[in-house]
Amino acid sequence: MVTASSISFGANTTFTSSPIPKTKPLFIPHSLKFTTGNGRAAVTFQRAVSVIPKATSADSRATKEPTATFHGLCYVVGDNIDTDQIIPAEYLTLVPSNPDEYEKLGSYALIGLPATYTTRFIDENETKTKYKIIIAGGNFGCGSSREHAPVALGAAGCSAVVAESYARIFFRNSVATGEIYPLDSEARLCEECSTGDVVTIEIAESRLINHTTGKEYKLKPIGDLGPVIDAGGIFAYARKTGMIASRN
Amino acid sequence: MTLTEKIFSRASEKPQLSPGDNVWVNVDILMTHDVCGPGSFGIFKKEFGENAKVWDREKIVIIPDHYIFTSDERANRNVDILRDFCMEQNIKYFYDIKDLGNFKANPDYKGVCHIALAQEGHCRPGEVLLGTDSHTCTAGAFGQFATGIGNTDAGFVLGTGKVLLKVPPTLRFVLDGEMPDYLLAKDLILQIIGEISVAGATYKSMEFVGTTVERLSMEERMTLCNMVVEAGGKNGVVPADGTTFKYLEDKTSLPYEPVYSDEKASFLSEYRFDISKLEPLVAKPHSPDNRALARECKDVKIDRVYIGSCTGGKTEDFLAAAKVFLASGKKVKVPTFLVPATQKVWMDVYTLPVPGSGGKTCSQIFEEAGCDTPASPSCGACLGGPKDTYARMNEPMVCVSTTNRNFPGRMGHKEGQIYLASPYTAAASALTGYVTDPREFLE
Numbered sequence: 278m279v280t281a282s283s284i285s286f287g288a289n290t291t292f293t294s295s296p297i298p299k300t301k302p303l304f305i306p307h308s309l310k311f312t313t314g315n316g317r318a319a320v321t322f323q324r325a326v327s328v329i330p331k332a333t334s335a336d337s338r339a340t341k342e343p344t345a346t347f348h349g350l351c352y353v354v355g356d357n358i359d360t361d362q363i364i365p366a367e368y369l370t371l372v373p374s375n376p377d378e379y380e381k382l383g384s385y386a387l388i389g390l391p392a393t394y395t396t397r398f399i400d401e402n403e404t405k406t407k408y409k410i411i412i413a414g415g416n417f418g419c420g421s422s423r424e425h426a427p428v429a430l431g432a433a434g435c436s437a438v439v440a441e442s443y444a445r446i447f448f449r450n451s452v453a454t455g456e457i458y459p460l461d462s463e464a465r466l467c468e469e470c471s472t473g474d475v476v477t478i479e480i481a482e483s484r485l486i487n488h489t490t491g492k493e494y495k496l497k498p499i500g501d502l503g504p505v506i507d508a509g510g511i512f513a514y515a516r517k518t519g520m521i522a523s524r525n
Numbered sequence: 526m527t528l529t530e531k532i533f534s535r536a537s538e539k540p541q542l543s544p545g546d547n548v549w550v551n552v553d554i555l556m557t558h559d560v561c562g563p564g565s566f567g568i569f570k571k572e573f574g575e576n577a578k579v580w581d582r583e584k585i586v587i588i589p590d591h592y593i594f595t596s597d598e599r600a601n602r603n604v605d606i607l608r609d610f611c612m613e614q615n616i617k618y619f620y621d622i623k624d625l626g627n628f629k630a631n632p633d634y635k636g637v638c639h640i641a642l643a644q645e646g647h648c649r650p651g652e653v654l655l656g657t658d659s660h661t662c663t664a665g666a667f668g669q670f671a672t673g674i675g676n677t678d679a680g681f682v683l684g685t686g687k688v689l690l691k692v693p694p695t696l697r698f699v700l701d702g703e704m705p706d707y708l709l710a711k712d713l714i715l716q717i718i719g720e721i722s723v724a725g726a727t728y729k730s731m732e733f734v735g736t737t738v739e740r741l742s743m744e745e746r747m748t749l750c751n752m753v754v755e756a757g758g759k760n761g762v763v764p765a766d767g768t769t770f771k772y773l774e775d776k777t778s779l780p781y782e783p784v785y786s787d788e789k790a791s792f793l794s795e796y797r798f799d800i801s802k803l804e805p806l807v808a809k810p811h812s813p814d815n816r817a818l819a820r821e822c823k824d825v826k827i828d829r830v831y832i833g834s835c836t837g838g839k840t841e842d843f844l845a846a847a848k849v850f851l852a853s854g855k856k857v858k859v860p861t862f863l864v865p866a867t868q869k870v871w872m873d874v875y876t877l878p879v880p881g882s883g884g885k886t887c888s889q890i891f892e893e894a895g896c897d898t899p900a901s902p903s904c905g906a907c908l909g910g911p912k913d914t915y916a917r918m919n920e921p922m923v924c925v926s927t928t929n930r931n932f933p934g935r936m937g938h939k940e941g942q943i944y945l946a947s948p949y950t951a952a953a954s955a956l957t958g959y960v961t962d963p964r965e966f967l968e
Binding site: 357359361362365366367369370371372373374375378389390391392415416419420421422423424425442444445446449450453454505510511512514515520521 | 591
């Protein structure tokens, strides 16, 4: 469970950014507006569009544009999906920072799920998933610290995960790599949604819409890794805050 | 402040801090291995430049241990990648292996990273140790902050020697009472995980104190802290004491300064256990918190037993298993795989006399009991690995194992059923062919 944010947002905090939902999940809001109770802007940050550094493969993405929505089919899993199920250990010989091996990792995403999951995350003979969004129960990503786990999901074409709660190393790795956007739901969405449902996630509104069932659900705010995500990952955040020197 | 908070305070140079604060922390030791090293180096070079140098060539420990004794080309290549980086960066501590056919021919090779770190004196009270492996928390046994991180964080540390961490609140576990002679630290941690669940300690520190803990050896403390991550814990700690200092005497000459929780420190919760009342436990498939009494599983027929890994493959773990085989005098009923964690453990298995045996070594007792010959030290089949890994579960089977996780597919086959247990319980089960309470042989 991600604990309370160390940065407090007022009741009327809004995030605005230009919605360019497209290829892949490298979301950054490029302006933050904190509004006071009567709607007047208290503080506004504007910053240049940047992207979460692709810690994995530099050339594997065509575009790296920020997006405020995720839209597509969802794949539903239960509680305690550990990293061995997300990417079994036998595939860990693949090095994520190597472009070819990065793609191969993606092709094995969630292959470790037991046979009770009758629908595969990636169809036989395919290397990418048709499910942009994963909906999970509690403690998603528990087990090993292997960064190959969020990498495999991202490489497979998953954009975001909406879970009831996360294991900490997996959550941290998701943010650090920018491979998938880890969101927290308020309710137990894994019981409300079914694999194949069409969903939209609106980051700005903190909500998930299930078009197939017609229901809407509230999502929790980003939490204290927010500034890291907003900056574009741990390296960009460190450069922005002066912890490490800028590149070039 | 609690012990963990004090370590954060010193490492971040902030005299006061509270749980929930995000702070930049100076890292004392960074460890990586063959599975995550190559990826971490890739990120390091991409972010800091092809010609970048690591922040401190003496604070990085590179330990190949996961996929070593295999013909998998990529696995072998990954060890080569470690070597190339170490040579280029002049890394002081690289426990290399070149001759895969004979582990003893490699003087530098150690084996399982968490055990090697301890044996080589890299674990010191009060320090911050990070590793690209979830069981890095094992080192908390030395009264330090130790936790697992991913490749990207490791790449960052390689270049800067720092990491951004959130100060965790601490859960305190007070273990009191005389430890019965059929219980081991593995039973204690299975009890705790069963109590708080696999997410009970998420983002939290687990501090282990009490008379029982004080009487545990360093290896037993390591077993306790090893499985902190199975409860979701960020780190585990045992306050350093005479036992710690004695262990470290011949292992490190670097100065260290232990820290301790204040009398009035705030803990999130406190749990108390009377150890004298506990019984041998297992974690049934498929979760480390699926706790059950070993004696209540006596009708579970098993196909094999695995004794190994950072959790249950240390010297004392093998001495414990040998004690049960010795007490029985009979042969095992199922294939019993033994994988010493490190070269040193392997040597101990072949040289240390087992108390009460008239001078026999563990290896002799294992041979007489019909166990498999102790294998080359590595992580082995704890996490499955390449298909040709020794003792990997390639068909659905029931296995009692001294390892740390039993999620579906953990040791290879998705339908494999893994019962996590102490070395006593594992040995007892091997002797009967069913999940067995070790009191069958020890009392």
